[in-house]
Amino acid sequence: MNNNSGLPESCSVAIVGGGTAGLALATELRRQGIDNVVVLEREKDAGGIPRHCGHYPFGIREYGRLLKGPDYARKNVETAAKLGVRIFTETSVTALHPNGKLSISTQSGLAQLQAKRVVLSTGVRESSRAQRFIGGDRPLGIITTGALQSMVYLQGIRPFRRPVILGSELVSFSAISTCQHLGIKPVAMVEENDRIVARRVVQPYLTLKGVPLFAGVRSPKIIGRERVEAIEFTDASGNLKNIETDGIIVSGRFRPESALLRMSHLEVDPGSGGPVIDQFGQCTDPAYYSTGNLLGPAETSSWCWQEGVKTARRIVQELSGPQHGTSKSVRFKISDQAIAFVVPQRLTLSERPGGMTQMQVGLGKPAKGFLEAFVEGKSIWKGRIDSRPMRRILMPLDVFLQSDSDQPVEFSIS
Amino acid sequence: MDQYTANHSLRRKISELDYDVAIVGAGVVGCAMARRLTLDGAKVIVLEKASDVLDGASKGNSAILHTGFDAPPDSLEQACIARGYREFLEIFQDLGLPILKTGALVLAWSREQQEKLEALIDKANKNGVNNVRMLGKKEILKREPHLSNQLFDGFEVPGEGLVDPWTTAHAYLLQALANGAQLLRNTEVISGKFDGNTWRLETSQSDVRATHVINCAGLYGDLVNHRLIEESLFTVTPRKGQFVVFDKAASGLISSIILPVPTKTTKGVVVCRTVFGNVLVGPTAEDQDSKTDASTNADALKELVAKGIDIIPQLANCEVTTAYAGLRPATEFQDYQIRHFQDRNYISVGGIRSTGLSSSLGIASYVSELIACDSLQGSKIKNPVIPSPDRLSEYHQRDWQTADNGGIVCHCELVTRREIENVLQGPMAPATLQGLKRRTRVCMGRCQGFYCMAEVAKMTEGLFSSPIALANNE
Numbered sequence: 001m002n003n004n005s006g007l008p009e010s011c012s013v014a015i016v017g018g019g020t021a022g023l024a025l026a027t028e029l030r031r032q033g034i035d036n037v038v039v040l041e042r043e044k045d046a047g048g049i050p051r052h053c054g055h056y057p058f059g060i061r062e063y064g065r066l067l068k069g070p071d072y073a074r075k076n077v078e079t080a081a082k083l084g085v086r087i088f089t090e091t092s093v094t095a096l097h098p099n100g101k102l103s104i105s106t107q108s109g110l111a112q113l114q115a116k117r118v119v120l121s122t123g124v125r126e127s128s129r130a131q132r133f134i135g136g137d138r139p140l141g142i143i144t145t146g147a148l149q150s151m152v153y154l155q156g157i158r159p160f161r162r163p164v165i166l167g168s169e170l171v172s173f174s175a176i177s178t179c180q181h182l183g184i185k186p187v188a189m190v191e192e193n194d195r196i197v198a199r200r201v202v203q204p205y206l207t208l209k210g211v212p213l214f215a216g217v218r219s220p221k222i223i224g225r226e227r228v229e230a231i232e233f234t235d236a237s238g239n240l241k242n243i244e245t246d247g248i249i250v251s252g253r254f255r256p257e258s259a260l261l262r263m264s265h266l267e268v269d270p271g272s273g274g275p276v277i278d279q280f281g282q283c284t285d286p287a288y289y290s291t292g293n294l295l296g297p298a299e300t301s302s303w304c305w306q307e308g309v310k311t312a313r314r315i316v317q318e319l320s321g322p323q324h325g326t327s328k329s330v331r332f333k334i335s336d337q338a339i340a341f342v343v344p345q346r347l348t349l350s351e352r353p354g355g356m357t358q359m360q361v362g363l364g365k366p367a368k369g370f371l372e373a374f375v376e377g378k379s380i381w382k383g384r385i386d387s388r389p390m391r392r393i394l395m396p397l398d399v400f401l402q403s404d405s406d407q408p409v410e411f412s413i414s
Numbered sequence: 415m416d417q418y419t420a421n422h423s424l425r426r427k428i429s430e431l432d433y434d435v436a437i438v439g440a441g442v443v444g445c446a447m448a449r450r451l452t453l454d455g456a457k458v459i460v461l462e463k464a465s466d467v468l469d470g471a472s473k474g475n476s477a478i479l480h481t482g483f484d485a486p487p488d489s490l491e492q493a494c495i496a497r498g499y500r501e502f503l504e505i506f507q508d509l510g511l512p513i514l515k516t517g518a519l520v521l522a523w524s525r526e527q528q529e530k531l532e533a534l535i536d537k538a539n540k541n542g543v544n545n546v547r548m549l550g551k552k553e554i555l556k557r558e559p560h561l562s563n564q565l566f567d568g569f570e571v572p573g574e575g576l577v578d579p580w581t582t583a584h585a586y587l588l589q590a591l592a593n594g595a596q597l598l599r600n601t602e603v604i605s606g607k608f609d610g611n612t613w614r615l616e617t618s619q620s621d622v623r624a625t626h627v628i629n630c631a632g633l634y635g636d637l638v639n640h641r642l643i644e645e646s647l648f649t650v651t652p653r654k655g656q657f658v659v660f661d662k663a664a665s666g667l668i669s670s671i672i673l674p675v676p677t678k679t680t681k682g683v684v685v686c687r688t689v690f691g692n693v694l695v696g697p698t699a700e701d702q703d704s705k706t707d708a709s710t711n712a713d714a715l716k717e718l719v720a721k722g723i724d725i726i727p728q729l730a731n732c733e734v735t736t737a738y739a740g741l742r743p744a745t746e747f748q749d750y751q752i753r754h755f756q757d758r759n760y761i762s763v764g765g766i767r768s769t770g771l772s773s774s775l776g777i778a779s780y781v782s783e784l785i786a787c788d789s790l791q792g793s794k795i796k797n798p799v800i801p802s803p804d805r806l807s808e809y810h811q812r813d814w815q816t817a818d819n820g821g822i823v824c825h826c827e828l829v830t831r832r833e834i835e836n837v838l839q840g841p842m843a844p845a846t847l848q849g850l851k852r853r854t855r856v857c858m859g860r861c862q863g864f865y866c867m868a869e870v871a872k873m874t875e876g877l878f879s880s881p882i883a884l885a886n887n888e
Contacts, residue, residue, distance in 0.1 A: 042822065042825055043865075090821045090822070092814075092822050092825065092828070094814075094828070105814045105815065105822065105828070106821075107817075107818065107819060107820060107821045108817050108818065109815070109816060109817040109818075109819075110815055125861050125864045125865070126864060128735075128736065128860070128861065128862035128864075129862065130658075130659075130715075130734055130735065130736040130737045130862065131733065131734050131735075133712040133715050133716055133737075134712065135709060135710045135711045135712040135713075135714075135715065136709045136710065137707075137708070137709045138708075138709075138710075138738065140846075140847060140880055140882065143863055143867055144861075144862070144863070144864045146864040146865070147863045147864050147865075147867040147868060150865075150867070150868035150869075151867065151868040151871060151883065154868055155868045155869075155871065155872050155883075157868070157871055157872070157875075157883035157884075158883055158884045159871070159882060159883055159884070160884065161884065219712055219713075221709070221711075221712075223709075225706070226846075226880045227880060255733070257861075259661070259662070259663070259826065259860060262661070262662075262663030262733075263662065263663055268731075270730075270731040273733075
């Protein structure tokens with residue numbers, strides 16, 4: 001089952017990316033009776049990010065058991081395979097073509113696959129040092145949490161002994177426990193925001209582990225010739241601070257892994273970094289769906305699993321249900337810098353049932369007040385909001401579905 | 415007898431560490447020099463103080479093959495660029511090197527810049543680049559529809575192109591090595607004595623004897639001159655250039671190389687694709703004393719991004735892949751400083767500021783002619799061995815498109831296991847991750863190692879002087 005020979009020339013649904021969302025979707029498609037479901041995974045093993053998250057808690061909702069990441073990933077793969085999902089590993093999709101045609105590269109060369117529907121579930125990765133504009137030298141020892149986790153959990157190797165963690169999201173805290181696994185001792189957590197990005201309840205963990213926090217720092221700069229030697233920054237009180245260290249963990253600021261998408265004919269939302277979808281998860285080419293973390297925010301595995309299942313049902317409904325023909329669609333527009341993105345980015349106005357009932361809103365900066373929607377300058381809806389970036393914010397969608405105008409809906413915060 | 419052995423048997427007998435020519439420095443100029451002189455029949459040794467070649471000025475540049483249209487007329491620099499450009503076009507196919515003949519557009523974004531265009535076109539004509547042509551705003555926007563409509567007008571230089579800055583230099587040196595040259599890395603020249611016939615160089619490794627010494631030490635050219643001939647021909651003041659690299663998705667936004675019109679207040683930045691399929695914006699120009707500080711600066715990078723967006727507004731929606739800085743070995747002189755000390759069998763090649771990639775073959779031929787007066791003993795190699803270089807251009811066939819490649823290790827740059835293994839077992843195997851990156855592009859992509867760093871660490875275990883992962887007992 002885990003190989004890349006015997007790749008078919010056509011299939012009903014091809015899923016690009018065998019992480020949590022992709023496997024959940026494939027599994028649900030089979031449960032709903034769809035044949036010829038193919039998962040294309042570029043890594044050696046399917047399972048996605050949980051494969052190198054050697055910690056709890058995974059799987060409570062899906063399996064009613066508390067699992068570590070790698071066990072959860074394995075269970076997802078087994079469940080899908082048992083139901084007849086064909087999982088092809090070390091199989092890289094290299095281009096997306098109109099109407100569900102894929103270019104693929106495997107060890108044995110190039111191939112093509114024609115699918116009735118393609119699902120993009122390529123997930124997220126962390127922003128690199130350059131994407132965060134961290135200046136300084138370019139020595140060895142600067143890696144993301146994801147790379148650290150695969151080194152520690154998949155290969156059992158250590159890139160450094162006393163790193164500094166850049167960032168303070170949940171994954172930054174998880175980096176501490178990853179480090180501990182091989183006796184690596186982080187010497188500081190450095191954050192450019194005034195306070196930690198993760199919820200405050202996790203902050204005592206730093207004290208517990210003896211990792212000092214430097215929040216509100218400016219202009220962090222990496223120093224080192226061959227290997228990292230220090231990190232320098234201006235601290236919250238304006239003093240130049242230099243911390244000796246042999247590595248930098250660049251953590252968080254997850255971005256959709258959208259390379260394929262950006263090189264394709266599909267429209268990308270610059271705000272979310274993922275594809276433009278409607279409430280059914282359908283991209284601007286209706287042969288393409290998208291689900292999971294590729295849609296924007298970095299959500300939990302459990303969320304991705306549920307989204308995968310829901311998207312699968314929408315695909316089944318579309319493939320086996322009545323045709324609804326072409327319908328009008330409404331675009332969502334953002335006219336406020338405080339809003340980073342809304343997902344979905346458009347609505348298809350049709351009789352088709354089963355779409356999302358809520359939209360996700362991502363903030364660009366902390367906001368307190370009302371999120372308001374306008375059509376042609378007229379307010380049609382408003383809802384209270386009090387949140388920060390990187391938090392899950394859900395808003396009802398049904399009000400926009402009743403609209404009879406096809407003018408864009410504009411969102412702002414007041 | 416194969417070609418390689420045949421070439422060797424033609425050589426005159428000399429003892430192990432006796433060479434016709436010792437080249438100090440394995441930057442692009444040293445690599446081209448080694449190739450030229452080896453093919454001319456000389457027994458060549460290249461001495462590089464770093465653990466890998468291309469570790470200094472040649473590490474970071476804009477990867478443009480220039481025609482030399484804007485070089486100072488009648489300068490040595492202009493002559494070497496023009497000659498280097500011609501020679502590259504003669505050999506790139508045989509060496510399997512990529513070039514994207516994109517052409518360049520020199521664009522004016524203000525009245526002040528616009529007034530300078532005519533003089534630049536005159537200069538191009540003086541430099542023998544006769545196919546430059548004025549273009550109106552409309553025509554430019556038709557050709558490059560993603561450019562900002564803030565532009566005035568400009569002219570095209572059809573001959574400018576994009577090359578692979580590392581594979582190109584590697585191929586020069588690999589061809590030298592395949593035809594009998596030697597490379598010593600981690601070998602710093604400490605001092606030297608010329609006895610009237612032969613140089614004896616004291617290095618950080620073993621002593622080397624050579625008839626001629628050519629200083630191609632780039633950023634350290636002034637230092638090497640001090641150590642060997644006790645002359646102060648020039649002082650290198652490194653000029654840092656920072657660059658921002660945009661993700662491959664941006665490559666659809668531009669075809670030509672977009673060059674600025676330099677004015678009194680600003681030199682302007684270049685926006686161009688790379689053969690690897692990215693878009694490059696840079697460089698800055700910052701004079702500094704340090705020969706090693708190639709650090710980037712957050713404010714400068716943000717400014718480059720902003721300038722890129724000024725020129726191509728849609729870059730605002732594109733992701734940055736990485737940023738880097740290069741150091742140009744600028745001196746107090748405008749022109750290249752190539753000096754031949756005939757009585758001491760010494761040539762100093764200095765001040766190859768920012769055009770070395772374009773001019774290196776020309777410089778090598780120029781120097782080869784200087785030495786030819788001193789009559790090298792060997793005879794030209796008739797059918798030189800041609801090594802197969804790394805094929806990394808996104809616009810040409812890559813290994814992942816062929817069978818039995820071992821699977822893709824680096825997903826962003828589509829680097830295969832076979833490519834990595836070939837390089838690690840090759841004739842000029844890298845000793846650092848940086849070196850492996852330059853030869854394969856592994857970890858060079860948008861994820862900067864998020865997906866593949868662990869696998870690469872495993873594959874290179876025990877091979878690097880500075881390993882990615884620490885040993886277990888460390």
